[in-house]
Structures are given as C-alpha cells and as structure tokens.
Amino acid sequence: MSNLDVKPAATECGGREDVSAAPVRELLTARTVPLGESTVVRRLLPNLGRRMVGAWCFVDHYGPDDIAQEPGMQVPPHPHIGLQTVSWLHEGEVLHRDSLGSKQTVRPRELGLMTSGRGISHSEESPRDHARYLHGAQLWVALPDVRRDIAPAFEHHAELPQVTGGNGVHATVILGELDGARSPGTVHTPLVGADLTLAAGASARLPVERDFEYAVLTMSGETEVDGVRLAPGSMLYLGAGRTTLPLAADHESSLMLLGGEPFEEKILMWWNFVGRTESDIVTAREEWINGTRFGEVHGYASPRLDAPPLPPTPLKPRGRER
Structure with missing residues (x-):
C-alpha cells in the first residue's frame, strides 16, 4: 500500500528513549487519509506521539466499506x-502485482508479505468482480540496517498457525510467534503480529513477552x-513490561495485536521509503523517476504513481512534534 500524501513530511522513527519499560495505556487517535479512487483509511502509525511499535512503523485500518457499486481499492504501481x-x-x-512478476489475490485471514529490501514496486486493487465489503489493515515493518538492502521478495501464506485458548479468545499468528505458535512469514527482527477473535462474554489473559x-x-x-474500552478503528499503545494482557468483550469482536523488541535504530520515513539519511531518500526518488532500480509492474490498468516533490528545505527527520 502506498502513502498517497502529495506533500509527505519526513518522519523520524525508532530509538528507545520514548519506549516505556512499564505498562502504559496510551490511546492513539487516527487521522483520515484518502487512498486511491474510493478508499479512505484511518492512519494510526506514525502518530503524533508514537512513531513505532517494535519494528511496526506504519498502520492503516480501512472499512468495513460497501464497495458493491465502487471500484474499491485502486493503488497504482509505486x-x-x-x-x-x-x-x-x-x-x-486484494489483487497484488509486483515488479518480480508476482500476481496474487489475497483473501481474508491470508498473509500477503512483501519485502522491499533494496527496491521493489507493486500495485494493489480490488478485483473487477469483488465482494461487497472491504475491510482490513495494511502495515509496514522496518528492516534493520543489516537487512535493508537484501533482495526483494513476495510471500503468500494461505494457512497460518492458530492458537485456541480458553475463555473465548482465538488467535491467528500473522508474523512472529505467539504462545508457542510461529508464523511461516519471514521476519528480520523479534516481533509479533496476531489477529485475535473474542467471543461474546470472553475474558482472558493472553501470554506476552516482557521485553516486547x-x-x-x-x-x-x-x-x-487491560481495562480500557476500545471502539472499532482505535489503537491502544501498551508499552513493555507485561507477561500477560487482559482481554474482554461483551459481544463478538476482533483486534490485532502488534508487538516487538523496541527498534533501536533511527530511521527516516518519507513517502514510501524507509532509509537512514536524506541521501537514501533522494536517491530512491530519483531512481523511481528515471525508471531504474524498481523494475516494472505489468497488468495494472492505469499509469504508475508520480513521486511527490521534495520539500524546499533539507530532508530532516521529524521528532515527536508535528
């Protein structure tokens, strides 16, 4: 998924100085961002006061949207x-195409995992004959410096490990490991992503890692x-220092659990790029414009995205304040 902001700001993420070693309950407010022709997303990371959770550096939540008479998600090559x-x-x-030649339809509770490494381009779209509703999340994971220039790759995993505990909580492990179950998706830092379904009347304590x-x-x-009521589309930051996480629901509901070891490195995010320096970003933008490095996506009906202009001042990481 692309960041379609026409004036993206540089954002500094990472580092451990803002990570609470003790449990906290910090509610993050989403901002609404248009995505393509007919999709609007709620952007939860990066946020005003929270840039990352482990290596997770970007989270968009969208839907449920009735797209029966709409094109649905339409994100050109980027x-x-x-x-x-x-x-x-x-x-x-969502139909995924990329410059490696991958063409894969991703369906509910299946993992589509693309590793950009040194450079990749892709498109995402709702198929022409699509279901009435579209509801999901798109997330980015920052690669550590020693892995950020690896060869690009795409993985699709239709079957993912399940964790069924007592007291009405069921988990699908998307990435990493939870309660002894490990996802087949490739990870490059210690992290976890899981989809949790809570039955009506559920009340449980989920085992988690103290250092995440x-x-x-x-x-x-x-x-x-952990005692905080959450409406759909909201995100609660929990800090570290826990061994269990209390969960409850009066009615059937679902949530995503995201976690990981605090990402120690500082990263620089601008548009669809994660680098370390202004030079990383400027070079990647130039190579997208001149058609090198990122390959070509075949089969998408409209032209690829243009790179936004760089700001008139030097690209510098932003801190916590906007």
Whole structure:
C-alpha cells in the first residue's frame, strides 16, 4: 500500500528513549487519509506521539466499506525500499502485482508479505468482480540496517498457525510467534503480529513477552484491553513490561495485536521509503523517476504513481512534534 500524501513530511522513527519499560495505556487517535479512487483509511502509525511499535512503523485500518457499486481499492504501481508490507483482510480481496512478476489475490485471514529490501514496486486493487465489503489493515515493518538492502521478495501464506485458548479468545499468528505458535512469514527482527477473535462474554489473559512493547488495533466490535474500552478503528499503545494482557468483550469482536523488541535504530520515513539519511531518500526518488532500480509492474490498468516533490528545505527527520 502506498502513502498517497502529495506533500509527505519526513518522519523520524525508532530509538528507545520514548519506549516505556512499564505498562502504559496510551490511546492513539487516527487521522483520515484518502487512498486511491474510493478508499479512505484511518492512519494510526506514525502518530503524533508514537512513531513505532517494535519494528511496526506504519498502520492503516480501512472499512468495513460497501464497495458493491465502487471500484474499491485502486493503488497504482509505486516503489518501496527498506521495509516489509503486510496485507491483512477481514473482508474482500486484494489483487497484488509486483515488479518480480508476482500476481496474487489475497483473501481474508491470508498473509500477503512483501519485502522491499533494496527496491521493489507493486500495485494493489480490488478485483473487477469483488465482494461487497472491504475491510482490513495494511502495515509496514522496518528492516534493520543489516537487512535493508537484501533482495526483494513476495510471500503468500494461505494457512497460518492458530492458537485456541480458553475463555473465548482465538488467535491467528500473522508474523512472529505467539504462545508457542510461529508464523511461516519471514521476519528480520523479534516481533509479533496476531489477529485475535473474542467471543461474546470472553475474558482472558493472553501470554506476552516482557521485553516486547505492544499495541492493539480494534478491527470490529468493542473490546476491553487491560481495562480500557476500545471502539472499532482505535489503537491502544501498551508499552513493555507485561507477561500477560487482559482481554474482554461483551459481544463478538476482533483486534490485532502488534508487538516487538523496541527498534533501536533511527530511521527516516518519507513517502514510501524507509532509509537512514536524506541521501537514501533522494536517491530512491530519483531512481523511481528515471525508471531504474524498481523494475516494472505489468497488468495494472492505469499509469504508475508520480513521486511527490521534495520539500524546499533539507530532508530532516521529524521528532515527536508535528
């Protein structure tokens, strides 16, 4: 998924100085961002006061949207460096194409995982004959410096490990490991991503890693996480220092658990690029414009995205303040 902001700002992410070693309950407010022709997303990371959760550096939540008479998601070819994209659906389908030649329809509760490494381009669209509703999340994972120039790759995993505990909580492990179950998706830092379904009346304590920081994104229904009520589309940052996480729901609901070891390196995010310096970003933009490095996506009906103009001042990382 692309950041379609025509005036993207440089954002500094990473580092451990803002990571709480003790549990916290920090509610993150989403901002609404248009995506393509007919999709509007709620952007939860990067946020005003929270840039990353482990290596997770970008989170968009969208839907449920009735797209029966709409084209649905239509994101033209665009480039990425230095990150992984994670496509996760609850309803609908997304057709992924990339410059490696991959063509894959991702369906609900299947993992579409693209590793950009040194450079890749891709497109995402709702198929012409698509389901009525579209609902999901798109996430980015920052690659550590020693891995950010690896060869690009795409993975599709239709079958993912399940964790069924007592007291009405069921988990699908998207990335990393949870309660002894490990996803087949490739990861480059210690992290976890899981989709949790809570039955009506559920009340449980989910085992988590003390050294990980965590956040939860409510996908549907109202949930209670560590005593905090969460409406759909909201995210609660939880800090670190926990061994269990209390969960409850009056009615059936679902949420995503995101966590990982705090990302120690400082990264620079601008548009669809994750680098370390202004030079990384400027070079990637130039190579997208001149048609080198990122290859070509075949089969998407409209032209690729143009790179936004660079700001008139030097690209410098932003801190916590906007």
